[in-house]
Amino acid sequence: xxxxxxxxxxxxxxxxxxxxxxxxxxxxxxxxxxxxxxxxxxxxxxxxxxxxxxxxxxxxxxxxxxxxxxxxxxxxxxxxxxxxxxxxxxxxxxxxxxxxxxxxxxxxxxxxxxxxxxxxxxxxxxxxxxxxxxxxxxxxxxxxxxxxxxxxxxxxxxxxxxxxxxxxxxxxxxxxxxxxxxxxxxxxxxxxxxxxxxxxxxxxxxxxxxxxxxxxxxxxxxxxxxxxxxxxxxxxxxxxxxxxxxxxxxxxxxxxxxxxxxxxxxxxxxxxxxxxxxxxxxxxxxxxxxxxxxxxxxxxxxxxxxxxxxxxxxxxxxxxxxxxxxxxxxxxxxxxxxxxxxxxxxxxxxxxxxxxxxxxxxxxxxxxxxxxxxxxxxxxxxxxxxxxxxxxxxxxxxxxxxxxxxxxxxxxxxxxxxxxxxxxxxxxxxxxxxxxxxxxxxxxxxxxxxxxxxxxxxxxxxxxxxxxxxxxxxxxxxxxxxxxxxxxxxxxxxxxxxxxxxxxxxxxxxxxxxxxxxxxxxxxxxxxxxxxxxxxxxxxxxxxxxxxxxxxxxxxxxxxxxxxxxxxxxxxxxxxxxxxxxxxxxxxxxxxxxxxxxxxxxxxxxxxx
Ligand SMILES: Cc1cc2nc3c(=O)[nH]c(=O)nc-3n(C[C@H](O)[C@H](O)[C@H](O)COP(=O)(O)OP(=O)(O)OC[C@H]3O[C@@H](n4cnc5c(N)ncnc54)[C@H](O)[C@@H]3O)c2cc1C
Numbered sequence: 093x094x095x096x097x098x099x100x101x102x103x104x105x106x107x108x109x110x111x112x113x114x115x116x117x118x119x120x121x122x123x124x125x126x127x128x129x130x131x132x133x134x135x136x137x138x139x140x141x142x143x144x145x146x147x148x149x150x151x152x153x154x155x156x157x158x159x160x161x162x163x164x165x166x167x168x169x170x171x172x173x174x175x176x177x178x179x180x181x182x183x184x185x186x187x188x189x190x191x192x193x194x195x196x197x198x199x200x201x202x203x204x205x206x207x208x209x210x211x212x213x214x215x216x217x218x219x220x221x222x223x224x225x226x227x228x229x230x231x232x233x234x235x236x237x238x239x240x241x242x243x244x245x246x247x248x249x250x251x252x253x254x255x256x257x258x259x260x261x262x263x264x265x266x267x268x269x270x271x272x273x274x275x276x277x278x279x280x281x282x283x284x285x286x287x288x289x290x291x292x293x294x295x296x297x298x299x300x301x302x303x304x305x306x307x308x309x310x311x312x313x314x315x316x317x318x319x320x321x322x323x324x325x326x327x328x329x330x331x332x333x334x335x336x337x338x339x340x341x342x343x344x345x346x347x348x349x350x351x352x353x354x355x356x357x358x359x360x361x362x363x364x365x366x367x368x369x370x371x372x373x374x375x376x377x378x379x380x381x382x383x384x385x386x387x388x389x390x391x392x393x394x395x396x397x398x399x400x401x402x403x404x405x406x407x408x409x410x411x412x413x414x415x416x417x418x419x420x421x422x423x424x425x426x427x428x429x430x431x432x433x434x435x436x437x438x439x440x441x442x443x444x445x446x447x448x449x450x451x452x453x454x455x456x457x458x459x460x461x462x463x464x465x466x467x468x469x470x471x472x473x474x475x476x477x478x479x480x481x482x483x484x485x486x487x488x489x490x491x492x493x494x495x496x497x498x499x500x501x502x503x504x505x506x507x508x509x510x511x512x513x514x515x516x517x518x519x520x521x522x523x524x525x526x527x528x529x530x531x532x533x534x535x536x537x538x539x540x541x542x543x544x545x546x547x548x549x550x551x552x553x554x555x556x557x558x559x560x561x562x563x564x565x566x567x568x569x570x571x572x573x574x575x576x577x578x579x580x581x582x583x584x585x586x587x588x589x590x591x592x593x594x595x596x597x598x599x600x601x602x603x604x605x606x607x608x609x610x611x612x613x614x615x616x617x618x619x620x621x622x623x624x625x626x627x628x629x630x631x632x633x634x635x636x637x638x639x640x641x642x643x644x645x646x647x648x649x650x651x652x653x654x655x656x657x658x659x660x661x662x663x664x665x666x667x668x669x670x671x672x673x674x675x676x677x678x679x680x681x682x683x684x685x686x687x688x689x690x691x692x693x694x695x696x697x698x699x700x701x
Contacts, residue, residue, distance in 0.1 A: 241318025336578030430568030
């Protein structure tokens with residue numbers, strides 16, 4: 093009798109557990125193991141789709157299903173082969189990596205994640221392919237991954253045992269002279285815009301919009317970053333202090349949600365989803381298939397000021413930092429200036445600042461007093477690279493032919509035989525191709541730190557941080573100092589509101605060459621990596637002393653961020669979680685530290701809540 097009673101109770105609990113799930117889940121062959129644990133299937137599991145089912149998917153996506161094999165597999169078995177040497181050479185080429193669905197732009201992150209190939213990829217060519225792949229993943233209970241440019245530092249565009257939707261071939265770009273988002277006719281004025289398919293890279297977009305179209309679109313600095321990934325991160329480029337955050341320029345997106353429907357998201361349709369796509373993080377709300385962004389006027393010129401100064405003592409370096417903080421506050425804290433100043437442990441400062449809409453003379457005037465001060469104190473400082481100002485007609489900044497002729501030192505080429513002539517990237521991004529990350533931290537620094545009364549405290553913290561690791565201020569990744577209308581536009585996004593009052597994002601990071609566990613001669617250097625990670629953390633601790641609650645940029649941040657919901661999205665997280673539940677109630681879309689990911693195991697296979 094008592095046994096039966098226990099069985100009855102157990103069955104009732106199981107029924108209750110099942111019935112609390114929404115009805116849509118019954119449409120898919122979900123199964124419950126060990127007291128109703130929900131698990132996605134892996135190859136070898138009895139519910140893994142049969143070859144017939146995969147063939148049906150292949151037909152549904154017009155033959156665009158690919159069975160993946162990582163090129164690294166053969167290196168594991170025959171590490172000494174010349175093909176393996178060629179592979180590791182190619183792993184320094186972002187185009188080679190981007191063209192291979194089994195690879196990612198970072199090879200991994202020590203103690204965090206390593207790049208793994210999916211089992212199959214749908215190399216989507218059209219929205220219908222994406223719909224078929226989403227439905228297949230949901231109906232067969234698969235771990236689904238979405239990849240565009242493959243640049244995620246956090247490894248969110250790869251997973252072993254998964255199905256990948258790979259958007260690289262979806263890269264059409266269409267310019268509009270006057271665009272109104274669908275259904276917004278009564279609320280929006282027509283404006284120039286560009287519609288970009290999700291797999292396009294920023295270089296392709298700039299080529300269409302700026303070089304050919306004579307307009308500007310706010311995107312990212314790195315040429316090979318994917319458009320959809322960056323927009324969903326918020327997105328900053330060199331001139332964001334003038335044009336604002338990239339996501340704030342989004343007028344409309346087409347997106348395939350977890351139920352397999354194609355939705356238009358804009359200010360007038362699915363406006364909650366539209367808001368979430370503007371900075372709520374890639375890979376969490378659906379598969380974006382195209383995006384429409386407003387385009388803007390180009391200035392006459394863009395320009396660059398670069399150089400480096402070495403201080404001859406710690407005391408002189410401290411003074412140099414103070415001088416640069418003061419210079420930034422007095423002369424550069426405005427919409428004209430963006431990009432970076434790096435403070436290195438060897439008492440060197442590297443300056444790489446870009447400007448917008450200034451003449452050469454105006455730009456030089458901003459730096460003149462600093463340059464003279466350094467020269468006059470030759471007992472304490474030396475210019476290791478003289479301060480140099482370059483100006484480029486704005487329409488030529490991404491003009492491949494122009495760059496090859498006039499600025500060959502700034503670009504690197506895809507060096508594969510038969511590679512497209514158009515495949516260029518900035519030499520400054522070379523070290524990041526294939527990188528194996530050791531540590532990466534970022535924090536938005538509030539503009540209050542620039543006030544006269546706080547400048548010394550801030551300079552001292554920068555000095556203390558630089559004792560541990562190179563510490564870089566990215567001035568274009570904080571909106572304090574930007575025009576009020578750009579700050580207001582950023583406010584209407586899902587980004588952590590900390591970005592609005594931040595004058596810079598500080599990034600402290602370290603990486604090594606491409607590395608893979610199990611490949612002789614190319615294993616990660618664990619000791620060196622952990623040492624670097626510890627130094628990076630110590631450097632950030634110094635800055636956290638003066639900005640303890642600073643949030644962090646979701647796409648350029650720590651894999652191990654503890655309070656990630658608060659750090660990436662601040663007060664916007666609650667609203668994001670509601671949008672997630674509405675459009676993806678069963679959590680088909682999972683990424684590490686993405687909205688709703690707290691309901692899943694670290695690998696995204698097992699529901700834990
Ligand atoms: C070398 C380098 C330079 C960078 N420079 C900048 C910079 O200048 N400014 C800046 O703001 N950021 C920069 N970043 C960060 C970058 O913007 C983000 O990592 C961005 O998410 C990368 O997008 P992706 O498509 O290239 O990467 P992926 O790894 O393909 O995607 C990133 C995330 O977005 C998701 N995703 C991709 N496509 C889609 C889609 N169509 N629909 C739904 N989800 C999708 C993926 O699932 C993943 O979670 C840089 C990163 C690197 C590695």
